Amino acid sequence: MKNGLLKPGDYFLRGNYAFVEGALLAGCRFFAGYPITPSNEISAMMARRLPQVGGAFIQFEDEIASVVAIIGAANGGVKSMTATSGPGFSLMQEAIGLAFMIETPIVIVDVQRGGPSTGLPTQVGQGDFIQANFGSHGDYETVVYLPNSPQEMFDMAIKAFNTAWRYRVPVIVLADQMIGQMIEKVSVPSHDEIELVEYEKPEIPPEEFLPFDLRYEVPPFVAAGDGYRIHLTGLAHDERGYPTTDHETYSKMLLRKLRKIWDNADEIVEWEERLTEDADLIVVSYGITSRSVYKAVSDAREKGLKVGIYRLKTAWPFPYKRLKELAMEGRNILVVEVNMGQAYRVARQYISHEGVYSMPWAPGRVPPPEAILKKIEEVYKA
Amino acid sequence: MVNKDLKIRLIGAGGHGILTLGMILGETAIKNGLEASMTIGYSPAQRGGWSRADVIISENRIDYPIFTDPDILIATTQETYDLEYGNVKDGGLIIYESSLVEPREVEGVRQIGINAIENAIKLGNRIVANIIILGFFNEITKTFPEDLVEEIVASRVKKKYVDLNMKALKLGREMAYEYVGKGVMKG
Structure with a gap:
């Protein structure tokens, strides 16, 4: 750990810690936050690790101050993030709109627990799926990643910073209590293999510079103090x-800002497909639920049912194109998630046939493979 | 020596080093080129409660990290033993702390009690009871190469405690030889 960053190699690492190490490797040097279960390992580890790499950590009075602080720090040119869970994420919503409005790259990790309200502080939930893109008022876009392992907590931390700084948008990593707190193998690649998006000062002379220049898809970012005149307002x-x-x-x-995401959605969306080619039924899931789906689908295959997997790795933009294609070729769709059908509603918007089913599941525990298999069998007959 | 998924449930009182033991098993598996996952559970009590670590070790990618039917249970208190002994898979193994646990009748499951706590105190610090259990467990099950376990344990403790921990591992192994030597278990 010469430069304070985690050396390449294989580690047995908790999801929340893996996120911290990924974020630091991505260049994150400022964290502001307010404690909340089950995201606390992120802030606790950031408090220890940031000073070791020349960064700064501040615990604020609440989540509103925290998210606004990272917006400020990012405008100072520093890659910045916060971590929270449901109730704190709700408090951050207005400022997410602000970050979109003033095109500030920030990263927020929401380690989801059961909701609504205080809900189930120590137990799993996936109920923030819709909120992550619609919780703030007005028309705006976020990019939302859905890790399903500590390895993806690490990988998506890096990805989140890159996407935030490439498009100058708020990026949210929607983890969950299980993924945040479980421990698994995390492989850290050689540091020079990690591609990072860094901002470069524009070549335009300061007197010609317009911070929200309409001629660009993404105007060049300048930090406070770079010598350019900027004015930021909500x-x-x-x-x-x-x-x-x-x-x-x-x-x-407004359209220019929205189009940064709309026009690049094909570049941004990510999903994982397994066994879809010969499948009659595709199970859609994400986060920890997808881990149970892997098992349920392999059990279903053993029983001779042709079932495939479509795992969402981004919630927003929703990777609908390929899913729609699979559905329109005559496959039924079953969406399994730890909420009452949030991704199901979205999937249904894109698929015009009737064979789209939901397996709603209350927060507190992950639907076990046996329960999913039972639902698969039920839907398969239909 | 893992042919398929090996599911190990470790459970005991807070302070018994349950999570540390889980971390060591997982880390050793990773360094041994295997896959490992661990999920953690706690009792609702803020003090005096139990903690649980569920570890899966596998040669293949681990799809689903949650389980309820361990192949091996390691329980260090009566309360946690009573919670879990009935869940162990047929043909499975239970290792319990014999100074705190009165074992129950379980069919189809091998049970071994070891007095790790008193032996740890004799070594100089009860904190290494979990390491004695580790040495015992690994010798009985032959899950990992001995030197790799030593390396991982040594890397996780302060320099001044390395010696104590190595002694604890060795004692655990010796207790296993003794156990096997009794003829209760061969091969």
């Missing part, structure tokens, strides 16, 4: 960043 603004109520200007500005 109000509708023009290319200079100054408030405006001019409808045409605002339409253009």
